[in-house]
Amino acid sequence: MKKVEIMDEYFDSHQGKITSSEICSIVTTVFDLNLETKPILGEMTSSENKAKMAIDSRLAQYEKEISGAEIRELINQIFGINLDAVSSLDGSRISLFSKDQWINRQDRDLFVVHTGPGDVDVMIYPTDFFIERTGLKELPEDLKQELINLGFYFDNEVGNYYYADAHENAVPDAFKGQTIGAILKVIRQSYQNL
Template sequence: MEIINKGLALASIEAMAKVEVMDKYLDFYGKKIDSIEIRSIVNDIFGINLNRVSEEGEGKATRSYPDEIMDGVRQILSMEGTLSEQEAYIMSLPKVQVMDLYLQYYGEKIESSEIRRVIDQIFGINLNGISGLEAARISLYSKGQWISKTERDLFEVHTGTGDIDVWILPSKYLIENTGISTLPEELQNLLKNLGYWYNSDKGTFYYSTNYNETVPDVFKGQTMGAISNIVNLITANNPDL
């Protein structure tokens, strides 16, 4: 973060959301930025190592990227063969290489919001959503690493390889300060309505997709919304928590 701190010396970084830090730093940078620099900035600000995500085969599990990603990569590679052959080749590439190729196709200076959108489309990592988790007091373990975690978080969301499954746990902080050792009944009911079920191996509520593909962003949002409702209820009843 040293370079970013220098670049934002006039701003109070601690008071800013992570997406704001990213926006302001890229505004300060003021020129086209390459993929390697983008991944370094994401690691510095969000603590997410996109290179490691790619190397370990983590990230979005999908049969194909969105059309704009596929078309951009095809053009840069001047691909021949059938569409299915082209798609199979692109999907065999490491995610960082797909990112490099697509940003090469993108060409002009790319805005911070566009960078985040491309990262979500390729890696399945929603930096906008992650930026809001600290205030939501929800920890997230995904892509083989802690994506967001603070000492006073009340719940933990864990996802498996490729984000094809997810399970929810009370945090150590919540257990130690309230005696709650299982998910509150209100949260259990909300999760059941979303399609979660009790998994005895995990000892908590669990959801898995049917086709070994990443859980959709809409479902992730519904899950976080359900947990946030219970966080608000708990903190309203326990103002010192």
């Protein structure tokens, strides 16, 4: 089962109006993400009270029971964490480092998507597993080209393929999706049996 399906089962079995504490607990259980330590979009600091107050404020806008999909949208709007996208990475062989922690990571992953603070920049690099299995110490040429087509460039300072928004805005979910899609395309075409 995908993580979003597990999350939905938790919410479907819940009786009555859900609280911010219950949402935080379920997200921690399913995704291993502690929302209470994550800053709200546009703020640099975080606290348990801020997170729960922001969730409670949004929950108050719903007169009926709220669905898992609506809760995930609410979390994305408040924290900039797209749980649907995170769940789609299950089994993808892509590790994701974001919000100062590993969001998705498995021993046999091939590539890392690493976002900086506020998601204003993204680096892509091979995992140790990929390097060990292929002998390549850098991204394969077909992936480099896919990333260049999206606006990435090789940054000598960080030593990886890099993209940053020119205005220091958070990289949009659509761009993240295109980046993941490009990586998945290369994995399917060249590294599926690795």
